[in-house]
Amino acid sequence: MDNQLNYYRIAREEWRTFYQDHIVKLTEEELVNLKALNDQISMQDVQDVYMPLVHLLRLRLDTHQAEQDKQAEFLGIQAQKVPFILGIAGSVAVGKSTTARLLKTLLSEVFPDKKVQLITTDGFLYPNEILQQKNIMNRKGFPESYDMKTLLNFINDVKNNLPAKAPVYSHKVYDIIAGKFEEIKQPDILIVEGINVLQLPSNQQIYMSDFFDFSIYVDAKEQLIEKWYLERFETLLDHSMHDPDNYFHKYALGSRKDALVMAKNTWKTINLKNLREFILPTRSRADLILHKTNNHRIDELLLRKY
Numbered sequence: 001m002d003n004q005l006n007y008y009r010i011a012r013e014e015w016r017t018f019y020q021d022h023i024v025k026l027t028e029e030e031l032v033n034l035k036a037l038n039d040q041i042s043m044q045d046v047q048d049v050y051m052p053l054v055h056l057l058r059l060r061l062d063t064h065q066a067e068q069d070k071q072a073e074f075l076g077i078q079a080q081k082v083p084f085i086l087g088i089a090g091s092v093a094v095g096k097s098t099t100a101r102l103l104k105t106l107l108s109e110v111f112p113d114k115k116v117q118l119i120t121t122d123g124f125l126y127p128n129e130i131l132q133q134k135n136i137m138n139r140k141g142f143p144e145s146y147d148m149k150t151l152l153n154f155i156n157d158v159k160n161n162l163p164a165k166a167p168v169y170s171h172k173v174y175d176i177i178a179g180k181f182e183e184i185k186q187p188d189i190l191i192v193e194g195i196n197v198l199q200l201p202s203n204q205q206i207y208m209s210d211f212f213d214f215s216i217y218v219d220a221k222e223q224l225i226e227k228w229y230l231e232r233f234e235t236l237l238d239h240s241m242h243d244p245d246n247y248f249h250k251y252a253l254g255s256r257k258d259a260l261v262m263a264k265n266t267w268k269t270i271n272l273k274n275l276r277e278f279i280l281p282t283r284s285r286a287d288l289i290l291h292k293t294n295n296h297r298i299d300e301l302l303l304r305k306y
């Protein structure tokens with residue numbers, strides 16, 4: 001890591017010892033529910049990595065609300081509940097959405113009285129039709145492929161406890177689903193996951209990260225992320241075999257070798273380029289860097305000191 005001056009670098013073996021005595025252990029039933037959510041999740045990761053992280057988030061949540069209350073007292077106004085926003089950044093296919101879904105489930109289990117919601121910024125990509133009109137279909141995921149104004153308005157509304165609707169992107173359809181929205185209404189915690197959440201778009205007055213109360217960057221070596229990208233591509237092909245409406249159907253019916261050549265090329269010319277130019281430079285802005293190694297195992301965490 002280039003600049004570690006302002007991060008504590010913590011090996012998994014040490015991290016797993018933090019606060020274990022204070023952590024609410026999940027019941028057998030809760031663990032089974034979790035496993036059903038994503039059978040790829042390692043229960044060891046939940047215990048060693050995610051439960052201490054949930055505890056850290058609990059501390060941040062408490063501070064967040066206390067600060068809001070104090071400020072309201074200073075202003076002589078009624079204190080409001082302000083949603084806590086957690087950003088999750090990282091490369092395409094590094095495992096952001098898996099981490100986000102797991103955290104949503106864990107936070108909901110550990111804080112049953114809190115409303116936890118999740119959105120992905122993929123929903124704010126321009127639809128393919130507009131990307132084609134702008135001639136930027138091969139730039140999907142790059143800063144200019146997102147409707148940043150709408151995304152920032154959305155987050156601003158959530159912070160102000162106004163009902164907000166996030167458009168929905170489907171990997172299967174490879175496009176925005178017209179007319180489909182995720183309704184977000186006064187959550188206690190909103191998780192916002194996406195490759196661009198820590199980016200600083202040049203033409204905006206405010207940044208998405210201005211609204212975040214905590215941010216996580218999921219990190220791994222390029223070669224591993226490429227492997228995970230290709231594995232996910234193959235899973236998408238397998239699932240599209242009998243579904244002609246699926247974007248990947250045509251590739252599933254053709255030669256697997258040719259499809260993989262195409263996917264490798266997409267990785268190299270689009271997603272890897274995007275990682276190097278626009279995503280990786282945001283890593284040093286995260287409050288916590290989760291570093292993954294083979295088989296998605298988290299081996300190290302970097303926690304921002306100040």
Ligand SMILES: Nc1ncnc2c1ncn2[C@@H]1O[C@H](COP(=O)(O)OP(=O)(O)O)[C@@H](O)[C@H]1O
Binds near residue numbers: 042232
């Ligand atoms: N902790 C994990 N254990 C096993 N597989 C995982 C894990 N996290 C992600 N994956 C797999 O890696 C691929 C990319 O993960 P995904 O969450 O879709 O990434 P992203 O949202 O960053 O694009 C998927 O095939 C997913 O199933």
Ligand SMILES: CC(C)(COP(=O)(O)O)[C@@H](O)C(=O)NCCC(=O)O
Binds near residue numbers: 091097140194270271
């Ligand atoms: C929609 C995405 C920009 C976002 O990726 P995610 O983080 O959800 O994996 C990406 O999956 C994508 O479609 N990239 C364009 C090139 C491609 O992989 O087809």
